[in-house]
Amino acid sequence: xxxxxxxxxxxxxxxxxxxxxxxxxxxxxxxxxxxxxxxxxxxxxxxxxxxxxxxxxxxxxxxxxxxxxxxxxxxxxxxxxxxxxxxxxxxxxxxxxxxxxxxxxxxxxxxxxxxxxxxxxxxxxxxxxxxxxxxxxxxxxxxxxxxxxxxxxxxxxxxxxxxxxxxxxxxxxxxxxxxxxxxxxxxxxxxxxxxxxxxxxxxxxxxxxxxxxxxxxxxxxxxxxxxxxxxxxxxxxxxxxxxxxxxxxxxxxxxxxx
Amino acid sequence: xxxxxxxxxxxxxxxxxxxxxxxxxxxxxxxxxxxxxxxxxxxxxxxxxxxxxxxxxxxxxxxxxxxxxxxxxxxxxxxxxxxxxxxxxxxxxxxxxxxxxxxxxxxxxxxxxxxxxxxxxxxxxxxxxxxxxxxxxxxxxxxxxxxxxxxxxxxxxxxxxxxxxxxxxxxxxxxxxxxxxxxxxxxxxxxxxxxxxxxxxxxxxxxxxxxxxxxxxxxxxxxxxxxxxxxxxxxxxxxx
Numbered sequence: 001x002x003x004x005x006x007x008x009x010x011x012x013x014x015x016x017x018x019x020x021x022x023x024x025x026x027x028x029x030x031x032x033x034x035x036x037x038x039x040x041x042x043x044x045x046x047x048x049x050x051x052x053x054x055x056x057x058x059x060x061x062x063x064x065x066x067x068x069x070x071x072x073x074x075x076x077x078x079x080x081x082x083x084x085x086x087x088x089x090x091x092x093x094x095x096x097x098x099x100x101x102x103x104x105x106x107x108x109x110x111x112x113x114x115x116x117x118x119x120x121x122x123x124x125x126x127x128x129x130x131x132x133x134x135x136x137x138x139x140x141x142x143x144x145x146x147x148x149x150x151x152x153x154x155x156x157x158x159x160x161x162x163x164x165x166x167x168x169x170x171x172x173x174x175x176x177x178x179x180x181x182x183x184x185x186x187x188x189x190x191x192x193x194x195x196x197x198x199x200x201x202x203x204x205x206x207x208x209x210x211x212x213x214x215x216x217x218x219x220x221x222x223x224x225x226x227x228x229x230x231x232x233x234x235x236x237x238x239x240x241x242x243x244x245x246x247x248x249x250x251x252x253x254x255x256x257x258x
Numbered sequence: 259x260x261x262x263x264x265x266x267x268x269x270x271x272x273x274x275x276x277x278x279x280x281x282x283x284x285x286x287x288x289x290x291x292x293x294x295x296x297x298x299x300x301x302x303x304x305x306x307x308x309x310x311x312x313x314x315x316x317x318x319x320x321x322x323x324x325x326x327x328x329x330x331x332x333x334x335x336x337x338x339x340x341x342x343x344x345x346x347x348x349x350x351x352x353x354x355x356x357x358x359x360x361x362x363x364x365x366x367x368x369x370x371x372x373x374x375x376x377x378x379x380x381x382x383x384x385x386x387x388x389x390x391x392x393x394x395x396x397x398x399x400x401x402x403x404x405x406x407x408x409x410x411x412x413x414x415x416x417x418x419x420x421x422x423x424x425x426x427x428x429x430x431x432x433x434x435x436x437x438x439x440x441x442x443x444x445x446x447x448x449x450x451x452x453x454x455x456x457x458x459x460x461x462x463x464x465x466x467x468x469x470x471x472x473x474x475x476x477x478x479x480x481x482x483x484x485x486x487x488x489x490x491x492x493x494x495x496x497x498x
Contacts, residue, residue, distance in 0.1 A: 122347040129307055129341045130361045131333040137364070 018217060019209040022135060026143045026208075029136035038141035046107045046142070047149025051156065057102050058157030061094055062086060062164025069165075070173040079173045083183030086165035091187070091196040095158040097244050100203035103150055104236040108211040111142055112232035115215025116225035124216065139216075143208035150204035151197055158196065195251040202247050203240050210236040259285055260306065260418065260450060265315035267301055275301045276312065277474045283467075285417075288444050288451040290461035290482070292496070293471030299454045302471075303422055306452070307341065308332040319418070339418045340410030340449075344426060346402035348394040348409070354381070355390040358409045380412035381405075384439060400432035407439060411447075419443060421453040425460050437463040458482075458497055470496065 029035075065086050073079040115138060118124050127134045162184055169175035211232050218228035260283040267276040275298050283289045291299040304310040305317060308324055316323045324335050348357045358377045362368050368376075381387045384404040394402060403424050410416060421440060425433035441464050444451045453464055461468050462482045470478040470485065470493065478485060478493055486497055 117350070121345070121350075122343040123349055125307075125309060126341070126343060126347040126349075128309065129336050129339065130365070131337050132361070132364050 015213055015217065019213040022139050022212050022216070023143070023205070023209055025133075025135035026140040029133065029140040030144065033133055033136035033140075035136060035141055038137065039144050042141045042145035043149055046103075046110075046145045047153065050103050050106055050149070050153055053102050053106065054099050054153045054157045055160050057098050058090075058095065058160035059164040061098055061157075062090060062161030063168045065089060065094070065161070066165035066168030067172055070169050070175070074173060079169070079175060080179050081183050082165065082169045082173065082175060083162075083180040083185075084187040085183075086169075087162055087184045087187030088192055090158050090161045090165070091192045092248070093244070095161060096154050096196060096199035096203060097240065099154045099157045100150065100200065100207065100240045101237055103146070103153060104203075104207050104210075104240060105233055107146060108207050108214075108232045108236045109229045111208070111211030112215040112218070113225055113229045115212060116218035116228045119216055119218055120221055120225060134216075139208075139212045142212060143205070146208045147201065147204045150207070151200040154196065154200040191255045194255070195248065198251055199244065199247050202243050206239045206243060207236050210239065259283065259318070259320060260452070261316070261318040262302070262306075263316040263318065265302070265305060265312045265317060267305060267310060267312040275474050276305070279315070279474070279476055281469055281476060281479065283450055283452060285450050286444075286448040287466045288440075288453065288464055290465035290468045291452060291454045291471060292456070292458070292461060292468055292485075293477075294496075295456075297471040298474040299471050300422065301474075303420060303452070303454055306420065307336065307339070338416055339420060340407075340416035342403060342406040342410055342419070342421045342424050344423045345399070346394070346406035348397075348402055348405060350394050352394075353390070354386070354392050354394065354397070354405050357394065357405060358412050360409065362412070376412055377408075380408035383411065384408045398432070399428050400435060403428075403436050404439060407443065411443065415447070417450060419449045419451040421451065421455075423454050423456065425455060425457055433457065433460065434463070440464045461485075 066082065069082050069085045070079055073082055073085065118138070124134050124138070127137060166175070166177065166180045169180055170177070214228045214232035214235070218224045220227070262279050262281040265276050265279040266274070268274040279298070279302060281289070291302065293299050301310065305312050308327065312325060315325070317325050319335055319338070322335070324332060327335065349360065352360065355377050358380050359373045362373050362376065377390065378387060381390060384407050386401060386404055386408065389397065389401065389405070394405070397405065410419065424440065425436050428436065437460050440451065440453065443449060444464070453460065455461060465482055467480065468482050468485050469476050472492060478488065478490070485493060488494070
């Protein structure tokens with residue numbers, strides 16, 4: 001039992017070490033071996049390909065929140081504040097987290113399986129033999145693409161969710177667009193926007209690092225790749241939820257709100 | 259000339275894979291590495307590529323010990339080697355032509371016309387001139403290996419060719435075709451070649467010398483014919 005725990009702990013430490021190694025290697029590659037075409041290609045695959053599901057997630061999350069808040073705020077005669085409530089909740093918390101979870105499900109698994117297949121199929125070794133740095137060719141473009149695209153996707157999800165909140169408020173609470181928008185405007189403060197932008201950057205690093213690490217450490221043939229893919233999504237999702245609390249706390253502390 | 263001098267390698271869990279391996283492969287000759295699964299052939303292959311670092315011993319490529327080399331220097335050494343991995347290790351998302359031109363596109367400053375000409379020449383050489391626009395998924399096992407040979411040859415003129423079980427999983431006729439291609443490449447280009455194989459027939463067809471591995475040690479080294487003539491019990495069982 002103890003031996004199993006010790007083995008798992010060592011393996012986890014090794015994974016963390018490898019993730020940091022890939023991150024630093026990617027930073028180095030940005031300055032020494034930048035591959036613009038690969039980055040743009042990954043931005044298209046990872047980012048543009050996620051627009052649909054992220055917009056859909058944002059719309060229905062915003063509508064669900066709008067629905068619940070309208071009912072509760074109406075009890076206190078405060079439904080005019082719906083826009084602010086939805087905006088603050090979405091920008092600070094739900095927008096970044098839901099977007100990151102959706103992208104983790106779609107992109108992290110894709111990264112892990114693609115790199116895993118390349119690893120077990122010896123394509124990564126083939127790259128090394130050709131004198132091509134696998135971190136610069138495979139990892140850096142994916143990490144950079146998700147770092148650029150996740151904040152963009154989060155802003156999109158936030159915007160769609162706020163509009164979704166209005167639909168629910170208008171249908172259930174008979175709220176006018178001008179009243180709703182005036183409240184939204186109150187919620188769009190610099191402090192809220194800062195928190196909403198910092199989180200996606202951290203989540204993007206988690207998605208990129210976990211996806212690439214899981215893929216490049218996978219072994220044991222196709223079964224190993226399948227296992228690595230599943231674990232990548234689970235690990236990334238858990239880390240996103242944990243870091244959401246930590247980053248949220250740090251941001252509030254820095255802004256003097258906690 | 260490739261020389262392994264008393265090479266020892268063990269993994270982190272201290273399982274020793276290679277024990278005092280000493281081998282010499284003269285220029286323009288072909289050595290077949292034979293042995294049962296887990297006998298250390300592939301590990302030696304990875305050591306030669308610099309993908310694994312031995313704990314002791316020297317690996318000399320044209321008198322340069324590659325063991326202490328850093329990645330950048332190793333890359334220069336690797337550029338003199340063409341490698342055909344098991345099953346070809348082709349990039350599945352690229353066409354055959356893109357696979358063959360991959361290294362040129364990534365690392366060389368060639369025009370599209372020059373690249374296309376070199377790719378066509380490489381594919382013609384392995385008898386797959388018609389397959390330029392096909393995807394690896396559409397190729398048979400034998401065709402994949404031939405594309406891998408074209409890829410290894412196309413980018414730079416290698417002095418050393420390494421083949422990791424190039425005939426595994428192939429039917430006897432296709433395997434013979436691959437062996438013929440290996441022989442042709444080695445003799446026409448005067449390459450130093452190492453081939454890992456389980457099939458004795460391949461060794462006879464392509465190799466000047468064979469090295470039989472057992473438990474990480476070179477159990478026997480000599481010509482394929484002398485291997486067959488040996489009355490050693492293990493060798494007899496292996497060749498039977």
